[in-house]
Amino acid sequence: MLELKNLTKKFDKRIILDGVNFSIDDGKILCIVGQSGAGKTTLLRCISGLERADAGEILVDGKKFDPVNTKNQDSVIGIVFQEFQLFPHLSALENIMLAPELVLKETKVQAKEQAQDLLEKLSLKDKADLYPYQLSGGQKQRLAIARALAMKPKILCYDEPTSALDPALRDAVKKIIVALKKDGITQIVVTHDMEFAKQIADKILKVEVLKK
Amino acid sequence: MNYILEILPSLLNGAKLTLEIFFWTLIGSLPLGLLVGLGLTSSFMPLRALLRFYVWLMRGTPLLLQLIFVFYGLPLIANGVFTLERYDAALFAFILNYTAYFAEIFRGGLQSIDQGQYESAKVLRLSYWQTIRKIITPQVIKIVLPSIGNEVINLVKDSSLVYVIGLGDLLRAGNIATSRDVTLTPLILVGIIYLILTAFCTYILQKLERHYSYWR
Ligand SMILES: Nc1ncnc2c1ncn2[C@@H]1O[C@H](COP(=O)(O)OP(=O)(O)O)[C@@H](O)[C@H]1O
Numbered sequence: 484m485l486e487l488k489n490l491t492k493k494f495d496k497r498i499i500l501d502g503v504n505f506s507i508d509d510g511k512i513l514c515i516v517g518q519s520g521a522g523k524t525t526l527l528r529c530i531s532g533l534e535r536a537d538a539g540e541i542l543v544d545g546k547k548f549d550p551v552n553t554k555n556q557d558s559v560i561g562i563v564f565q566e567f568q569l570f571p572h573l574s575a576l577e578n579i580m581l582a583p584e585l586v587l588k589e590t591k592v593q594a595k596e597q598a599q600d601l602l603e604k605l606s607l608k609d610k611a612d613l614y615p616y617q618l619s620g621g622q623k624q625r626l627a628i629a630r631a632l633a634m635k636p637k638i639l640c641y642d643e644p645t646s647a648l649d650p651a652l653r654d655a656v657k658k659i660i661v662a663l664k665k666d667g668i669t670q671i672v673v674t675h676d677m678e679f680a681k682q683i684a685d686k687i688l689k690v691e692v693l694k695k
Numbered sequence: 696m697n698y699i700l701e702i703l704p705s706l707l708n709g710a711k712l713t714l715e716i717f718f719w720t721l722i723g724s725l726p727l728g729l730l731v732g733l734g735l736t737s738s739f740m741p742l743r744a745l746l747r748f749y750v751w752l753m754r755g756t757p758l759l760l761q762l763i764f765v766f767y768g769l770p771l772i773a774n775g776v777f778t779l780e781r782y783d784a785a786l787f788a789f790i791l792n793y794t795a796y797f798a799e800i801f802r803g804g805l806q807s808i809d810q811g812q813y814e815s816a817k818v819l820r821l822s823y824w825q826t827i828r829k830i831i832t833p834q835v836i837k838i839v840l841p842s843i844g845n846e847v848i849n850l851v852k853d854s855s856l857v858y859v860i861g862l863g864d865l866l867r868a869g870n871i872a873t874s875r876d877v878t879l880t881p882l883i884l885v886g887i888i889y890l891i892l893t894a895f896c897t898y899i900l901q902k903l904e905r906h907y908s909y910w911r
């Protein structure tokens with residue numbers, strides 16, 4: 484279970500997140516919705532340790548968790564960025580294998596086996612040796628999901644997973660997210676698409692643009 | 696023809712020194728340039744300021760002056776405690792100078808990498824140095840290769856400056872033969888050897904660029 488208590492984030496003097504509270508049970512899907520500029524991305528960045536929150540705390544399974552300093556901890560958060568941020572110089576397979584090898588110290592054989600399973604699961608089996616520039620938007624996104632899953636995170640977060648895709652692919656993402664839920668993965672989905680959120684969410688958190 | 700064969704050994708001997716300086720300067724200044732380049736993009740202000748000063752100094756004064764300074768000047772300042780052999784002095788000055796040029800090129804390359812690459816590496820829990828080694832450096836090399844190539848070609852020619860501190864490089868060998876025998880042939884040969892060296896560098900650089908073209 485992930486809990487946020489009173490999480491506050493300012494940029495300079497401007498308050499972006501003012502005491503955000505939520506909790507999400509294992510294996511559930513939380514959607515964070517709100518207009519552009521409301522602070523959804525900022526919230527994800529605080530949870531994943533890319534920004535340091537100014538106040539409040541994050542608890543994982545009831546224990547205090549500092550996402551900025553994750554040395555010697557298990558993988559807690561995985562992220563699928565809005566622009567995916569795949570590594571352009573690595574093939575699809577290598578994109579997935581890199582972190583498990585370097586960080587989890589898996590052997591090449593282990594890492595490769597797992598990466599191939601993930602590629603298969605995300606219908607990218609025949610794309611293993613292609614480079615990101617050779618993939619379509621939807622394929623890039625699935626590769627980004629596979630790369631994050633390879634680190635076996637407790638919680639997988641997505642930033643606007645539908646924004647870079649044409650409508651036909653929206654359903655494809657939905658299917659993936661729902662399938663991962665069946666596997667017991669806890670997911671946080673940031674979106675400005677209320678319709679999409681309603682279709683997949685167990686719980687919806689709205690963030691509002693704060694005046695001043 | 697006989698004359699050419701006669702002077703060729705001394706020219707090739709000079710070319711050997713030219714190549715040595717070229718080679719060791721690259722071995723030293725490319726990695727150092729990357730490190731200084733990283734320092735130039737660091738968020739630690741004093742480090743950045745210091746490195747900027749160094750780059751400014753090295754790029755703002757002639758390499759010839761730096762060479763003379765290292766060989767003749769340093770011993771004067773250090774009162775004889777610190778002297779360098781001619782060859783070491785030349786290498787020292789060249790590495791110092793070229794590191795600065797390479798650092799500027801690497802800085803540009805580093806700054807053109809999307810911040811998101813660092814962030815996705817961080818979320819995957821790669822350490823800083825793992826990120827630099829596995830993610831950033833390969834991408835930077837691809838970007839900077841053409842500019843590095845220019846400097847590499849320059850270095851072949853710049854190496855001829857070592858004559859001022861009395862080292863017998865290719866150009867000096869040709870010069871000696873020309874003034875002794877009162878003929879232009881040695882200098883023409885010297886020119887041809889430089890052309891061969893730079894053509895070879897260009898070829899290697901093209902190969903490298905092609906190697907790095909497997910991704911976009
Ligand atoms: N690094 C930053 N420095 C200053 N302001 C920022 C920074 N990142 C985001 N902001 C501001 O925070 C607000 C929320 O941004 P963001 O979290 O990206 O919103 P959303 O993802 O909901 O569209 C915006 O007004 C944005 O300008």
Ligand SMILES: [Mg+2]
Pocket residue numbers: 523524525642643
């Ligand atoms: Mg956003």
